[in-house]
Amino acid sequence: MMGYLAKSGVTMVAVPDAISQYLQQQHVLTLCTQDQQGLWCASCFYVFDVDSMCCYLMTADNSRHTQAMVVDPIIAGTIADQTQSVLHIQGIQYTAIASRVSESESAAIRQLYCQRFPVAKVKSAPLWRLALQTVKMVDNRLGFGKKHRWQRQPD
Template structure:
């Protein structure tokens, strides 16, 4: 069996998940958010108000990091992703595209007016013990 191309393997995993942690600011604060992964641009789209603690920190300091992971009981099934990136508020056509995708994935969001944000990912690192204990796949934006 050939080795999976890192970004393709990471993308498959990210498209199956739906909650990420996002951490940033000073003092550092973390939040969990529902997300849609934009594979074409290697970015996460999430919805949150600017008045939330993490939303107001996004405005002050757009550098963020976080994780996406499941909760397997077996160590051999552990899979998870760590990421870093820059977060920004979406506007115009980009916001409309992201909102359509977000509502398609999370229909309850159609009733929400909260803004959408994009985390432009600069680095992804995935641990996938199903490929071998401690196996890591990495991707970096050039």
Template structure:
């Protein structure tokens, strides 16, 4: 893994809440926060969401989503965060089973929820990391070979 990739992956791995942005059927934007776990091999974020939620209904209609993961320090020199685009998918069968295992190992309390598990297959990331230097940006984009996996 390249240095930029590893720094982005490390940041994502250390966090656990993302802000997810979708487009509803009426073309209006909608955002929510979800607990996630990161699959750094497939560069996917897994989270639970019931089908009745606005964001789940939106993802079923339009799987192209965007989001952010950030920390909120008071000091500007400590700001870190990512913006991302992803393709959302409700997982089933073996993919779901593997994702649930990863998710429940991070969030054992979530076992009481009987919600579907979703994948956000990351496509593009821009990371801001002021720890490296003010307004320092790093970029990651999914390789063409990985886009269909």
């Protein structure tokens, strides 16, 4: 979709097509953070960049999940369709490292984010990068319990 970070020099392992297509088709993820009060989850709109295997989201500095990501950037989450049939279940479980998007990257990523979510044009919240570390996708449409996996390789 973006290819924005393809120039960053990060070596990527091939991403299964099922995973990249699913991440591009969806637009809401759930992220789970932990703070001194315990676990906390939030649902956020996101845009996905297959070249960097990152999801980008916009969230306020004063939200509980943002405050938790500042202290502990290691997060987990899910992206899932809502279906009533076990045979149609598709979804992703992931781990990621969260970081605030730098000022130098912000304008380009904000433009892409606002193309997908025009309402974001009137928001001034910061952008965050979720650098996916592990992805497990369940796709029962291909057979009960069929899974696709991807893992970021160390630099």
